[in-house]
Amino acid sequence: MGDTAFRSRRRLVLGVAASDAHAVANRLIHLMLVQQGFRPHNLGVCTPLAEFADAAADLDAAAVIVGSVNGHAVEDLRGLPDLRRMGRLRCPVVFGGRPSIDAAGHPAARARLRDLGVDHVLDRPEELPAVLDSILSAALTHA
Amino acid sequence: MRELIDLDRAQRRRLPDWSEIVDRLRSSTRDTAVAVLRRGGGRPALQPRCGVGGHPEMLALLRALDRAGAPDLLSVTIDSHTRLRHFATADRARRENPGQLNGYPLVAHGWERGRALVDAVGVPLQVRHGSPDGRDLFAVSLAAGITSFEGGGIGYNIPYAKDVPLAESLRAWQQVDAVTAALAGHGVVLERELFGSLTAVLVPPSLSLAMTLLEALLAAEQGVRCVSVSYPQSGEVHQDVAALRAIRSVAARYLPADMTVFTVLHEFMGVFPADRGWAEALVHYGGLVGRIGAADKVITKTRQEAHGIPTAAANAEGLRLARAACSPLLDFIRLNEDRVTEEQAWIETEVAALVEPVLNRAPTLAAGICAAFADGTLDIPFSASVHAHAAVVPLRDPTGAVRYHSPGALPLPRAALDRQRGLLNQRTGRITEKILADINYFAAREPWAAEPEEATA
Numbered sequence: 001m002g003d004t005a006f007r008s009r010r011r012l013v014l015g016v017a018a019s020d021a022h023a024v025a026n027r028l029i030h031l032m033l034v035q036q037g038f039r040p041h042n043l044g045v046c047t048p049l050a051e052f053a054d055a056a057a058d059l060d061a062a063a064v065i066v067g068s069v070n071g072h073a074v075e076d077l078r079g080l081p082d083l084r085r086m087g088r089l090r091c092p093v094v095f096g097g098r099p100s101i102d103a104a105g106h107p108a109a110r111a112r113l114r115d116l117g118v119d120h121v122l123d124r125p126e127e128l129p130a131v132l133d134s135i136l137s138a139a140l141t142h143a
Numbered sequence: 144m145r146e147l148i149d150l151d152r153a154q155r156r157r158l159p160d161w162s163e164i165v166d167r168l169r170s171s172t173r174d175t176a177v178a179v180l181r182r183g184g185g186r187p188a189l190q191p192r193c194g195v196g197g198h199p200e201m202l203a204l205l206r207a208l209d210r211a212g213a214p215d216l217l218s219v220t221i222d223s224h225t226r227l228r229h230f231a232t233a234d235r236a237r238r239e240n241p242g243q244l245n246g247y248p249l250v251a252h253g254w255e256r257g258r259a260l261v262d263a264v265g266v267p268l269q270v271r272h273g274s275p276d277g278r279d280l281f282a283v284s285l286a287a288g289i290t291s292f293e294g295g296g297i298g299y300n301i302p303y304a305k306d307v308p309l310a311e312s313l314r315a316w317q318q319v320d321a322v323t324a325a326l327a328g329h330g331v332v333l334e335r336e337l338f339g340s341l342t343a344v345l346v347p348p349s350l351s352l353a354m355t356l357l358e359a360l361l362a363a364e365q366g367v368r369c370v371s372v373s374y375p376q377s378g379e380v381h382q383d384v385a386a387l388r389a390i391r392s393v394a395a396r397y398l399p400a401d402m403t404v405f406t407v408l409h410e411f412m413g414v415f416p417a418d419r420g421w422a423e424a425l426v427h428y429g430g431l432v433g434r435i436g437a438a439d440k441v442i443t444k445t446r447q448e449a450h451g452i453p454t455a456a457a458n459a460e461g462l463r464l465a466r467a468a469c470s471p472l473l474d475f476i477r478l479n480e481d482r483v484t485e486e487q488a489w490i491e492t493e494v495a496a497l498v499e500p501v502l503n504r505a506p507t508l509a510a511g512i513c514a515a516f517a518d519g520t521l522d523i524p525f526s527a528s529v530h531a532h533a534a535v536v537p538l539r540d541p542t543g544a545v546r547y548h549s550p551g552a553l554p555l556p557r558a559a560l561d562r563q564r565g566l567l568n569q570r571t572g573r574i575t576e577k578i579l580a581d582i583n584y585f586a587a588r589e590p591w592a593a594e595p596e597e598a599t600a
Contacts, residue, residue: 019223019232021273021303023527024344024582031575045527046227046305070223071245071451075236101245102451109243 007037010062015043017068017076053089071101096122148318176267176291176334186469187433187441194220196244209264212459221272222246257287275300275307276315291334295358298338324366340375343412345537348386349493373407379544385486387436405439414586415448422446430468519552539581540566
């Protein structure tokens with residue numbers, strides 16, 4: 001693995017979507033990111049999108065990472081276009097988890113999340129570091 | 144009755160008079176949930192989870208399960224928006240896209256439709272949810288004629304919400320309990336199931352039992368004399384049977400003598416294997432543990448657990464598998480009773496150490512619970528709530544039993560901690576990797592491999 005010092009140069013905002021109380025994966029992902037040199041700020045479960053936006057602005061975060069496994073991701077992220085339009089959430093948004101309540105609904109829900117303005121839709125936490133690395137490198141180059 | 148419980152004004156206006164609610168519950172000729180549990184029948188009562196957003200779809204689901212799975216009770220699992228009292232969001236979702244809700248929004252659909260659910264099937268219904276403040280949902284459930292309501296002020300707050308102060312959730316559930324007690328005075332005994340599964344991931348048995356015991360004591364303070372205490376299957380059979388037996392022994396020691404306690408096993412709630420046969424084996428195993436542990440009820444799982452919310456057909460198969468596991472054909476199975484007895488004694492010791500300091504804290508039991516969570520002497524692993532320290536770290540020992548790797552500030556006795564450490568000290572590696580491996584204990588095993596690597600490491 002190459003030099004990962006850049007991972008700590010910007011904060012990340014992590015949390016679980018507004019209607020979802022699943023805490024275990026969130027806590028483990030937080031630990032995993034810290035161990036790999038990232039600097040996540042964890043808002044925890046049941047976090048409305050506006051709180052992600054406020055935290056990202058306060059911390060000048062490079063990305064917002066929203067987890068959801070209860071199937072309500074599309075409903076919980078429906079405010080994203082408004083926040084984008086108002087300029088309240090400018091950084092990339094990464095979604096990870098189960099996008100809908102069953103496997104049959106996942107493709108449509110993934111497409112809907114992208115329509116709402118989610119930049120990356122991930123299935124597994126293992127995909128996070130590479131995506132975050134690309135976001136951080138881009139942010140640091142353009143800064 | 145109405146003076147016992149504070150309800151949302153808009154919801155209260157939609158409800159019938161309390162006298163009508165009580166009369167209907169009293170005069171119903173249907174079995175109550177408690178009647179089913181009292182009748183027993185030589186095996187645990189079996190109940191699946193089930194809940195979908197649309198009303199016609201929910202009716203169809205309940206009917207299909209009643210017909211194909213022959214359950215003893217059925218569930219109305221409530222969607223997450225309603226659990227968090229986001230009634231307007233739930234209402235919009237059920238109008239616009241009910242198929243994408245992860246449960247039945249009973250408050251939004253209203254009590255009249257709830258009655259239709261009750262009338263649709265031949266077995267009693269239970270409302271299962273996860274609301275830190277379930278008062279409005281409770282009132283709508285009663286108006287619907289539903290005789291079983293899950294939850295409590297600890298188990299439905301700390302694992303289910305981010306920032307609801309414990310004092311608030313305890314107060315809300317005290318009101319639910321007060322109404323439950325008053326209804327019993329009218330001859331309507333509700334099933335009040337306390338949720339010992341907590342976050343449902345690597346829950347040490349003594350922690351589960353301590354939380355439900357405290358909730359049962361709070362219920363008893365309000366006059367409740369019948370509770371169901373649930374416990375989540377850990378996956379190690381001696382530990383699980385010991386925990387089910389310990390529910391009865393700690394109840395006998397701490398609860399009023401006239402209190403009825405039903406024991407409930409939640410079939411493994413953690414990460415399920417994707418492989419169908421392996422998932423079915425796990426569902427079967429859960430039924431068997433419930434039978435051996437003499438649980439009064441088993442909440443079943445399905446082979447589709449790894450893939451999201453199950454179809455009615457898969458859910459009915461889960462019931463049939465659990466029933467097969469409860470067959471007298473399997474009565475020849477015997478556990479190592481010495482091992483079960485030893486586990487049970489340790490669980491009892493640990494529960495006493497966790498609960499007794501809380502009982503001695505002034506001024507009230509509820510205040511004592513809040514203070515104990517505030518200083519971490521009550522705590523749960525992986526808490527969703529900011530009102531628990533989440534300093535407890537559990538791990539599995541080489542047999543698969545769940546142990547305390549770190550107790551946080553829990554006041555566990557030295558001897559118990561030494562034993563736990565001794566059981567865990569053969570394990571090496573990073574803590575996050577060990578936790579992940581333990582969470583995936585069943586999911587990660589090759590379906591038909593003889594032993595997990597952990598056991599031989």
